[in-house]
Amino acid sequence: WIDALPDGADAPTTLEDLTDPIYADQLVVMSPESSSPGLAFLLATVNGTDDWEEYWADLVANGVSVTAGWSDAYYGEFTAGGGDRSIVVSYASSPPAEVIFADPPVDTAPTGVLLDSCFRQIEFAGILAGTEHRAEAEALIDFMLTPTFQEDVPLNMFVFPALETAALPAEFVEFAEIADDPQTIEPAVIEANRDAWVERWVEIVLG
Template sequence: MRRRTFVSVAGGSLAALSGCLGNGGENGNGNGGNGDSTDTRDATETEDGGTATPVEDPTITIATYDSFVDGEDPVGPWLKSEFEAEYDATVEFRTPSSGINQYIQRAQQGAEIDVDLYVGLNVDELIRIDEQLDSALFDSLDGEIDGSDRVRDELRFDPDGRAIPYDTGYISLVYDEREVTPKTFEDLTDSENAGELIVQNAQQSDPGVAFLLWTIHEFGADGYLDYWSDLQDNDVRVLGSWDDAYNAYLNEEASMVVSYSTDQVYYGDQPRHQVGFLNDQGYAQPEGMARFADAPNPDAARELMEFMLRPDVQGVIAQKNVQFPAVADADLDEEFDAVAHVPPEPVTFGYDELAGNLDGWIEAWARQIVG
């Protein structure tokens, strides 16, 4: 698909047909064709007397989350511009309000899914897909994506090779060093820090789920609720989303908030934007991209996935998405390395550990903490 001429040949040889034509996907307006339209574009005569009609470039439709395409200098528009400049394709984005749930529901209803890629998939959502659907929502691409062998092994979270990591975050604390110095989980329950911690609701927020899982990793399935009871006794504040929690922190309603270890990429090394790794740990939260099983343009989607794993592109994705790259050879500048902090001991739960357990852990937490 890279800067090739697409032609469909009528009444002549097939030798001129080149490039990745997909499987009859969307037109340049993002609307699927009905198969009945007549192509009115100018046809050219081939050497053997047939006719060749230019084929419209494919449109790759990506479903993702809001901040990937909106906000201050998001990565999505840059990705679209750079890919379209190098490849004969158009990139369009959709940001469904219910995220991956929209496509789970459509699959359950047998409805068409006219999207090629989902960008922003995590292990929690992958487990939800597998628990709720009997048929495959995404293709298994293990070994088919050039560059996927360069993805760091510790970030791979899909045993079936459907979700390919493209970046990762590490959940940590962000704190005001003038007020608190959190070093351990026990520090958060110390009476001196009463009312100073803001967390997200694990029923509504990815960082909220990650912090909950971090406490389960630390205290075990039999002990995490006791730890959360101690947090409650110390007046922990549970707000809905990351935005809710972080805005409250920016308004100085508390001295600690659960957030990401890349906080200083945006705010710099300021007293109120210190990164805290409890027990020298941070919870890894890789994000993946996956191609829908019925993608209108599967070959074009594959090339976009490969593009996103290139070292130069990985460097820009990391900096604009304020996350860490998924590959070890990403092109990153020294300034990013200086302010983006990797925990001494990254921890996480894998697919097999979460499958069959995640929903129960969240439900038990919700009954005690927000119920």
């Protein structure tokens, strides 16, 4: 929350910035054990820092707070929910939501996006193996991939559509920020290492 940053502090622009003492006690994150944004942020640090374990030790030393889920962080400890922390792990699509739901209305987003920390998170829909309603399930998936459905996704789920040709709402065009080169890790590498990474994170952060 830009206006709630400590006096003299500019908005952070890199992952390393979050370990700067000027942002002490300002960051709230979610546990990767129980939160998909929390896991995505952990993966961003695994991929985007020289030594992710040392990085998290530095965050702990700088007063990072951990919640079980996104709602606890965003509507609890983060400024938007009346908390005293100005930096939260969230989605790159949060600024449009903050403009749309602002009361009183605002002309500019009160938050920014730390693009260096963005990890590409893809949400899926699938069909259960062995279903007795395969045709109906396929029809639903097909409908979900139509422009009608995809163009309805941003303002209902506040995520970007999967269909590249889907038109974005004006609020997303004006206020959303998209990382040109988001953090990514091959799915097979995540699958092979996720449990060990999370266990090590627990040791470092939660003790």
